[in-house]
Structure formats: C-alpha cells, structure tokens
Amino acid sequence: MNLKQLSELLGLSQTTVSRALNGYPEVNEATRERVLRAVKETGYRPNKAAQRLATGKAGSIGLVMPTAPGHQSDVHFGEFLTGLGEEAVRHDFHFVIMPADPDDEVAALRRLAISGNVDALFVAYMRGHDPRLAMLKSLSMPFVVHGRSFGTEPDYPYLDIDNEAAFNDATRLLLQLGHTRFALMNGPAHLDFAIRRRNGVVAALSERGLELAEDCTTHSVMSDEEGLIAMERFLQLPERPTAILCSSTVLALGAIRAVNQAGLKLGEDISLIAHDDVLPLLKPENFSVPLTTTRSSLRAAGVRIAQRLIGTVKQAGPFPEHELWKTELIVRASTGPAPQD
Amino acid sequence: MNLKQLSELLGLSQTTVSRALNGYPEVNEATRERVLRAVKETGYRPNKAAQRLATGKAGSIGLVMPTAPGHQSDVHFGEFLTGLGEEAVRHDFHFVIMPADPDDEVAALRRLAISGNVDALFVAYMRGHDPRLAMLKSLSMPFVVHGRSFGTEPDYPYLDIDNEAAFNDATRLLLQLGHTRFALMNGPAHLDFAIRRRNGVVAALSERGLELAEDCTTHSVMSDEEGLIAMERFLQLPERPTAILCSSTVLALGAIRAVNQAGLKLGEDISLIAHDDVLPLLKPENFSVPLTTTRSSLRAAGVRIAQRLIGTVKQAGPFPEHELWKTELIVRASTGPAPQD
DNA sequence: TTGGTGTGTCAAAGCGCTTTGAAATTTCCT
DNA sequence: AGGAAATTTCAAAGCGCTTTGACACACCAA
Incomplete structure (x- = not known):
C-alpha cells in the first residue's frame, strides 16, 4: 500500500492525504478523519526512504559500533545504547548502526553521515586530539559527542562526566x-x-x-x-x-x-x-x-544525549552545547585506612 | 556531491557513471577508471535513501531492541549484536534498530518492515506460539529467527541451540x-x-x-x-x-x-x-x-545469522532453513557428588 | 452585481538514484 | 568498402513521498 493507492481509494489527491497525515492545517477536519480511518484500516505506513528523500529527514540517529573479529563486545556500549533507545522510543526515532573496525572509525562515520540515512550523529570513544571532530564540524549535520577530546578546543557539542x-x-x-x-x-x-x-x-x-x-x-x-x-x-x-x-x-x-x-x-x-x-x-x-x-x-547519559540529538533534529531546542556531569563518590567497604607496615 | 554533479564534472551521463560504479559490464574500462578516480577525489557516496528507493535494497538488517524506562539492559543483546556486526562489517551492511516497548514488539517489527528501510529482519526473544511469525510470513521480506517458537509449526527460517x-x-x-x-x-x-x-x-x-x-x-x-x-x-x-x-x-x-x-x-x-x-x-x-x-x-550465533541474512539479500544462497546447534557440556568444579545427609 | 478573502483540494515538480530502451559509435567479417 | 554485430553511451521514466503554486468554491462586504 502506498500513498497513490491510498489516495485513489479515498478519491483524494496525494497532496491532500499527505497533508492530512502530517497535520497541516489547510485540510478539512472531516477529510482528515476519513484519511486517518483509512490508514488504520489498511495499515498504510509511509515509505521512510521516500520520505527521507523528499524531506531530508527520517527520524534516525546514526552511530558507529566498533567491531572486529577479535574485538571483545563492550557492556558499556550496550548499556549506553539502552539509554539512547529509552528516549528514542518516545519519539519514534530509530538508530542506524554502522559496524566498523576500530581503526576505521573516522571513515565509517563519514560514510554514515553522507550515506544520507541519518539525521544526526552520536559519537563516543573519544580520543585525545580526535580526528573525527574536524570531519564532523565540516559536515553540517547535528551531532553530540559523549566525552570530550583532550587537546582540542571544546567548540563542539558534548556531554561528559567530570x-x-x-x-x-x-x-x-x-x-x-x-x-x-x-x-x-x-x-x-x-x-x-x-x-x-x-x-x-x-x-x-x-x-x-x-x-x-x-x-x-x-x-x-x-x-x-x-x-x-x-x-x-x-x-x-x-x-x-x-x-x-x-x-x-x-x-x-x-x-x-x-x-x-x-x-x-x-x-x-x-x-x-x-x-x-x-x-x-x-x-x-x-x-x-x-x-x-x-x-x-551511562544509561542516563544515553537518555540525555538522545534528548539533545532528537530535540535538535526536531528543532525543539535550544540545548546547552556543553554538559559536564559531576560524579558521586560513594564510600563502601573496599576502602580503609592504609595498613601499617 | 551527487550523481548529477559528478557526471557533469566528468562530462558523462548519470547512467554511465552509475553503471561504472555498480560494476556493470557495458562500460569501457578506461571510463570506469576515470569515474573511480573522480569518486576517490571528490569523496562521492551515493545517497542510500535514493538508492533504496530506486532498487528496493540498501544493505541493511532490521531488528527490534526491547526497551522501556524500567527495562534492564541485557548483556545477551549486546553480545549477539557484536556477532551480527562482525559479519555485517565485511559486507558493508548496517543495522536499523528500532527501540520498542517489549509489549509492542509485533507492531514495532511490522512498522520496521514496512517502513521500507531494511532488506531483512532479525527476530529474537522468541515466545511460545509467537504472534510475530504469522506476520513475518505474510511480509515477503527475508528474515531469520534466533530461537524457535514452541507450539508453532517450524516452517520458518531459524537458528537455535538444542x-x-x-x-x-x-x-x-x-x-x-x-x-x-x-x-x-x-x-x-x-x-x-x-x-x-x-x-x-x-x-x-x-x-x-x-x-x-x-x-x-x-x-x-x-x-x-x-x-x-x-x-x-x-x-x-x-x-x-x-x-x-x-x-x-x-x-x-x-x-x-x-x-x-x-x-x-x-x-x-x-x-x-x-x-x-x-x-x-x-x-x-x-x-x-x-x-x-x-x-x-551467542556471538557465533550472531555471526551465522548475519551470514544467512546478508547472503539471502545478496542472493548468495542457498542456506539451510533450519539450524540446530548442539551445546557442549563442560564439567568444572561447581558439580560434585550429591551430599550424604 | 462585483470584487476580495479564506478554505479545501489538486496537478506537477523534485528529492538522487537505477534501469530500460534507443541511439551513436566502433569493430568485425565477407 | 559495406553492412552486421558488438560495444559504449545516453535521455527519460520511475521508485514514493513532500511541497509549491494554482485553482475552484463558498462567503461576505461594498
């Protein structure tokens, strides 16, 4: 089922149906109702690829997942992703994850960005003097960095812990x-x-x-x-x-x-x-x-970064460019007075 | 940089450039070389959304990630994903991950499938009499299930352990x-x-x-x-x-x-x-x-499922419909003779 | 009656790519 | 040399959507 078929079914033009769906004001309430009902009945869903091609947006966040045959999976990655997901699900956003060799991250990120199927990028595993930053800044695509890059001017949006x-x-x-x-x-x-x-x-x-x-x-x-x-x-x-x-x-x-x-x-x-x-x-x-x-x-950081990313894409800003979270120091039993020797 | 610009730059038609890029035989080797060189210089990458719209394929595997505010992240998920990624990176495939409330999985999977930005689906966390199977079978999109569904005829592609x-x-x-x-x-x-x-x-x-x-x-x-x-x-x-x-x-x-x-x-x-x-x-x-x-x-299972999924999309089959892996029983120190009481 | 102001709807263009069917050019054979 | 066959290139259509600009139509004031 595509827009054309749906509009023929309803005896309306594609324009009207599209507008009805996307909440434009210039469509009669009765018409909108009728369209919405038909959508429910037919299970119609707009093709995201087409939508993206037409609008340039498609509700997705891109990230690179470091991976390689010997490369050990990282629980931190999963935990962070859970946080991202928790927020994304509220906005009907999804992720495009590009697996890449850790040595190939900057190229992978670039490919992901210009592949044209993400609206924003998330970047982690920051290094000192990270080469990805220059590339990201040249890209004119929103991004948020988790962490910072020591030795680089902090003129990029980040969330980090202190x-x-x-x-x-x-x-x-x-x-x-x-x-x-x-x-x-x-x-x-x-x-x-x-x-x-x-x-x-x-x-x-x-x-x-x-x-x-x-x-x-x-x-x-x-x-x-x-x-x-x-x-x-x-x-x-x-x-x-x-x-x-x-x-x-x-x-x-x-x-x-x-x-x-x-x-x-x-x-x-x-x-x-x-x-x-x-x-x-x-x-x-x-x-x-x-x-x-x-x-x-880490999960909370994921939630927050997703908020900022999605908010920026939806132009629901503004958001702070920089966030530096304090950590808590929690004393339990693994610390004690220095032994006398 | 898009195809049009690139072809103008080269003084060729879009067709020729496209064919050169996609390895079609009917293009002069010298021309192909010239195109490839220009690609390298300009950093041109085809827009995936457009490619998908035109071909129906774009090199992506879709999966649903269960998530919710209270929902605990699952190390198994991350480990499996690492396996998928390990194989995907070899074929330049990426993932589209749709976060969804665990109660909403069947609808989320359906949305993902008809959103038109994945070529194949991976499904896990199988239940007895899993309702997703009927939906998947009606979809005419390749999929592989990790696990099986007890009480359902096993007429779907799966990989499971015994x-x-x-x-x-x-x-x-x-x-x-x-x-x-x-x-x-x-x-x-x-x-x-x-x-x-x-x-x-x-x-x-x-x-x-x-x-x-x-x-x-x-x-x-x-x-x-x-x-x-x-x-x-x-x-x-x-x-x-x-x-x-x-x-x-x-x-x-x-x-x-x-x-x-x-x-x-x-x-x-x-x-x-x-x-x-x-x-x-x-x-x-x-x-x-x-x-x-x-x-x-689990990771090995991920690799194998990615192989089957990607292979099917690339029509590099055939693959076995069903795989049932034996587990190894490895005896260490946590088992001993029953205590006499 | 005429003209202006909204409303609701539409046809058509365009997003960037692939692919079809045709045209132009080269190569080969007799 | 002349025509058929093979090679190389092209223009245009189409994928499914959004959006622009135009067009009817009703409504009201002059």
Whole structure:
C-alpha cells in the first residue's frame, strides 16, 4: 500500500492525504478523519526512504559500533545504547548502526553521515586530539559527542562526566586514609577519559608531593582479564601499592580476583576505588566486599544525549552545547585506612 | 556531491557513471577508471535513501531492541549484536534498530518492515506460539529467527541451540552424581528457550521416576538479583535441592552469592550447572568455584545469522532453513557428588 | 452585481538514484 | 568498402513521498 493507492481509494489527491497525515492545517477536519480511518484500516505506513528523500529527514540517529573479529563486545556500549533507545522510543526515532573496525572509525562515520540515512550523529570513544571532530564540524549535520577530546578546543557539542574531578576526589579520599602508594588501572591510553582520570590522580597526589609511578599505571581494554593481569603486576612490585584507582568496575572484577588469589583482604591490605557506570550486571554493592566508587549512570547519559540529538533534529531546542556531569563518590567497604607496615 | 554533479564534472551521463560504479559490464574500462578516480577525489557516496528507493535494497538488517524506562539492559543483546556486526562489517551492511516497548514488539517489527528501510529482519526473544511469525510470513521480506517458537509449526527460517538436549544432558550428569533433589532457575516462562529447557530437565528426571517440584522452579528475568532471590528461596525449602540448573551465568552469579551467604560450599553442598552464552564478562572458569556449564556462543550465533541474512539479500544462497546447534557440556568444579545427609 | 478573502483540494515538480530502451559509435567479417 | 554485430553511451521514466503554486468554491462586504 502506498500513498497513490491510498489516495485513489479515498478519491483524494496525494497532496491532500499527505497533508492530512502530517497535520497541516489547510485540510478539512472531516477529510482528515476519513484519511486517518483509512490508514488504520489498511495499515498504510509511509515509505521512510521516500520520505527521507523528499524531506531530508527520517527520524534516525546514526552511530558507529566498533567491531572486529577479535574485538571483545563492550557492556558499556550496550548499556549506553539502552539509554539512547529509552528516549528514542518516545519519539519514534530509530538508530542506524554502522559496524566498523576500530581503526576505521573516522571513515565509517563519514560514510554514515553522507550515506544520507541519518539525521544526526552520536559519537563516543573519544580520543585525545580526535580526528573525527574536524570531519564532523565540516559536515553540517547535528551531532553530540559523549566525552570530550583532550587537546582540542571544546567548540563542539558534548556531554561528559567530570573525570578529572572524579578521580581527583577519589584520590583525595585515599590520601586522607593515609595511603601513600597509589596505582591506577586505566582504560586505553589514547582515550580521552583515561587521560583526564590520570590527570585527576596526578594532581591530587602532587598536592601532597607524591607521584604516580610509571610501573603503577596500566592502560588496557576494560575487561576483567586485563584487570587481573594488572593487579597481579601491582602486587609483585617491591613496594606494592595499597591504594588502587580503577577506571571501571569491569577491571575491578578481575583486580579483586587477583587480590583474593594473593590471599589479601580488600579494604584492609588493599583499598580500591572504581568508577561505576551503573552497569546492571556489576553492582558495586554486590561485590563480596562492596566497592567504593565514583558513580555516573551511562544509561542516563544515553537518555540525555538522545534528548539533545532528537530535540535538535526536531528543532525543539535550544540545548546547552556543553554538559559536564559531576560524579558521586560513594564510600563502601573496599576502602580503609592504609595498613601499617 | 551527487550523481548529477559528478557526471557533469566528468562530462558523462548519470547512467554511465552509475553503471561504472555498480560494476556493470557495458562500460569501457578506461571510463570506469576515470569515474573511480573522480569518486576517490571528490569523496562521492551515493545517497542510500535514493538508492533504496530506486532498487528496493540498501544493505541493511532490521531488528527490534526491547526497551522501556524500567527495562534492564541485557548483556545477551549486546553480545549477539557484536556477532551480527562482525559479519555485517565485511559486507558493508548496517543495522536499523528500532527501540520498542517489549509489549509492542509485533507492531514495532511490522512498522520496521514496512517502513521500507531494511532488506531483512532479525527476530529474537522468541515466545511460545509467537504472534510475530504469522506476520513475518505474510511480509515477503527475508528474515531469520534466533530461537524457535514452541507450539508453532517450524516452517520458518531459524537458528537455535538444542536447549532441550542441553538441559537434558546437564540433568543426566547430576543424576549420575547421585542427586535426587533438583531445582531449575529459568528465564521468563513465556520464552521458548525456557519452555524447552524445562522440558529437557523434566524428561531426564522422569526417566528416573523423579519430578521437578513446582516450588523448585523459578521463572524470571535473567539478572543476578533474580538469581539471588531464587536461590534464597530454594535454600529455605524444607527439603532443599542439591542440584541446581540455571538458565544463564548471569542468574548463576546471584545464585552463587546466595550460596556463599548461606555458608554453603558450591560443588559440595550444592551442585550447579549453568548455561553459558560465552559472555566475555562472565567466564565460567573465572568464578571462584569454576562453573560446570552447557556452552554455546551467542556471538557465533550472531555471526551465522548475519551470514544467512546478508547472503539471502545478496542472493548468495542457498542456506539451510533450519539450524540446530548442539551445546557442549563442560564439567568444572561447581558439580560434585550429591551430599550424604 | 462585483470584487476580495479564506478554505479545501489538486496537478506537477523534485528529492538522487537505477534501469530500460534507443541511439551513436566502433569493430568485425565477407 | 559495406553492412552486421558488438560495444559504449545516453535521455527519460520511475521508485514514493513532500511541497509549491494554482485553482475552484463558498462567503461576505461594498
């Protein structure tokens, strides 16, 4: 069933039917009713491709999903997507997801944008000096970035959490508890959040004249295996750290396994603070020793970004260009006073 | 940059340029080269919406993502999507994801199909007597179902794992170990896999004249919280079960927490077998007591379904209509002989 | 009666692509 | 050299929708 058939069925022109459907004022209420009834009966739905071609809009948000044969699926991605979806469903928006090799992201994003089947773009996994920004700005298509790009002028719309403050606060807490030997288990070194979190830690430490040692910093994919490996390395250090900052509860999962295997007690021998994205599967309060965390819901960020994206497409703005969310520091049992040795 | 502009630039007609691009034989090699070079220089990309309108195809797979404000994100969904993506990226296919309230899935699927921006559909979270099947069959659009629909004639293309055999085997193993009091921690009762798994357990038990008690069966969303609650209930039973079958490692996560909190030993006081979808975050071998599991990779299923879907769209078939994968039963430390009491 | 003002409806153009059927050009054979 | 066959290119139609500009028609004031 297409517009032409529907209009013939009704004995009206395509124009009138289209206007009736799209809520234009210049159509008789009785006619509109009649059209709407026919739509319900026939189950007619406008062809989105045609609609898009005609209007340039079709109610869709585009995003790139990093993927590759060896590439591990990322719970953070799914959680964020759920947030986007929660908002999108309210506006009858859908997503166009372009899977792409992580090394090919800028090209993939470009293809997605000029493919002409999205109205707006969402971009994540930001890097320092991210090359996608220049491309995005040249595109004249609305976009919102999750995160920021360290080293780039922040003249683009973003939503980010205050990573630096989060890890600064966490470090301060551990300092107050008397810790002096710190380690940071971070995400991939080129990612923006990793850079900022590290800076937060370093700044807090340097206030007390302390430094973050090279061998007390790891950068890796955020999987539990990597957490385990990193922690095992820390524990073998001659002066082993007593305070661990951890960029994700996923890493913490592995890290804690290592702590247990070494026969150490979390919250006593080792204090640990992890960043909590509020993943349903990894509730910090459900760890055998509940985790002290910096918290910010990834899903909530997804909802908000969808709001801004959809709002911009629908011209329902204005929206703030920049949002920087504070994280909460929630103290549980994984942190305690520095052990006396 | 569009076709018209590009062809003017080259001094060729749109037809010739289009043919050159799409690999038609009736265009001079030299001309093709020239076109290709111009494409590279200008960065021209055909507008997908127009392409779809003209051809009816645009290289996309549609799927519905269940979502709602309270609805918990599902790691299984993300893992499967990763599999789909891994294959899709090889063929330059993308996804159109329509978020929808779980109660609205059939309507959402229908909208997605007739919206005219997907070439094929993927359907999951199958239920017994699933109402989507009739609709899909009436649609004349390729689709593949992940799972099956209990109680419906299997005259639709699917890929499924042999849930019944998996749980039958698992139950048999526990029977051999001398267990007589069984419990099943299952997924939502209306879902196909839950029905079949239950059947597998019941069949194995009845061979020994045993029954699966009503109060030893739970159906719930597969979250760790629900696992915890279910296990706590089991443990309070007057004749508490010693053998637990568990539909997911996610449920097992909570279940084991309950076992620990009760001061019981997994693999001694309680034996547990879980189904393992090979989620990167929940490796059975990384549990404090490594888990005996029935295993089948969700991601691999995603890859395979994407192959079939894309292959069908590209007419690169034929593909088997039905695939039923066997699961592996992998024995680790969470199962042991029934305790003598 | 004439002219102006809304209303409600329509035919036709256009979005950017593919594809059909025909025309122009080259190549091959006798 | 001359005509048939093969090769290369083209103009135009069509995919399903929105939107522009025009056209009837009724209504009221002058």
